[in-house]
Amino acid sequence: MSEMKLFEQIEDYLKNRLSPADAQAFEAEMATNPGLAKEVSLHRDMMKMMEEEEEKLYKSPPDKDLLDFRDLMENAYQEFVEDKKEEKDSPDLPSPSAGKGGLRFWIIGAIVALIGLAIWYSQSQPATEIGKQVPNPIDTIPSVPQNQEPIAQVPTPQLPTNTAPPTPDYASLVQKSYAEAPYKPGVLMSDPNEPEDSLIQKATEAYTQKQFRRTVDLLQTLPEAGQTDALKLRAHALFQLGRYDAAATDFEVLSKGISYRNDAEWHLLLCHAARLPKTKIAYEAMLAKVNKAGHPFEQKARNLKAKLLEK
Numbered sequence: 001m002s003e004m005k006l007f008e009q010i011e012d013y014l015k016n017r018l019s020p021a022d023a024q025a026f027e028a029e030m031a032t033n034p035g036l037a038k039e040v041s042l043h044r045d046m047m048k049m050m051e052e053e054e055e056k057l058y059k060s061p062p063d064k065d066l067l068d069f070r071d072l073m074e075n076a077y078q079e080f081v082e083d084k085k086e087e088k089d090s091p092d093l094p095s096p097s098a099g100k101g102g103l104r105f106w107i108i109g110a111i112v113a114l115i116g117l118a119i120w121y122s123q124s125q126p127a128t129e130i131g132k133q134v135p136n137p138i139d140t141i142p143s144v145p146q147n148q149e150p151i152a153q154v155p156t157p158q159l160p161t162n163t164a165p166p167t168p169d170y171a172s173l174v175q176k177s178y179a180e181a182p183y184k185p186g187v188l189m190s191d192p193n194e195p196e197d198s199l200i201q202k203a204t205e206a207y208t209q210k211q212f213r214r215t216v217d218l219l220q221t222l223p224e225a226g227q228t229d230a231l232k233l234r235a236h237a238l239f240q241l242g243r244y245d246a247a248a249t250d251f252e253v254l255s256k257g258i259s260y261r262n263d264a265e266w267h268l269l270l271c272h273a274a275r276l277p278k279t280k281i282a283y284e285a286m287l288a289k290v291n292k293a294g295h296p297f298e299q300k301a302r303n304l305k306a307k308l309l310e311k
Helices: 003-014 020-032 034-059 064-086 102-124 170-179 199-208 212-218 227-240 244-254 261-274 280-290 298-310
Strands: none
Touching: 003 020, 003 034, 020 034, 170 261, 170 298, 199 212, 199 227, 212 227, 227 244, 227 261, 244 261, 261 280, 261 298, 280 298
16 A cells, blocks of 8 residues: 555544544454554544644634645645655555554654744744833822822732531431421320320320420430330430430331331431541441332432432
């Protein structure tokens, strides 16, 4: 294959001008010919660099000499292409793996020309004369006449440095999730052997009236009868007070039971989420347990996870 033919084929491939079948055949040839693959890679890098340099030049202020030089480079390139097309007896290009063909010479030459163009343009820009003093804007302010009071200098406000980003308020988000389905104590079955003003009855009334601190105080020691109901009251009262560490301890005990296991696991997950990021490991472990098919709080766990990721 001639040098110009290979040059055109590489350019057509990189500019997506080949048909799907020709492109597939060209890629198959590259897979078995490391030299060809290297030439294509070099050509791609050269095209990318030329595009970047051209973009930089377009962003610069227009300069007639610069544009004339750019047109000269383009004309030279077109003459190079036309000359190659007119050569009927062009010698075959040596194997691309040799890396010494005219194609490589043209690519390197183009890169060198671009570098020279960039250096020439940067040096052609007007520069400040050496030794010339640039007036300070402050020096151009006229002095205050002697018969006038000087203008007071307004101090520049000092901005805080090394300000740490605010910590996400996970507890507030958790409380909103809890408020969607708050705990409501059930109706306790009356025990004829138990007085009407029993400890658990008083704690239930206090919780219903949102006296959560009194609820916790009443249930510092759990009664022998109805310990599960008393533990529920205390755990939820602690949660409402924002005492998530203590609430998590009670919910952990409730999650070992049977009747209240699923609810306890969900509220234990909320306790861990409210104390993120220090409880990340416990949170992820409980999330894996609740966020699974068949768990009654699966959807709530997914919603909670999505909201936390937004923080």
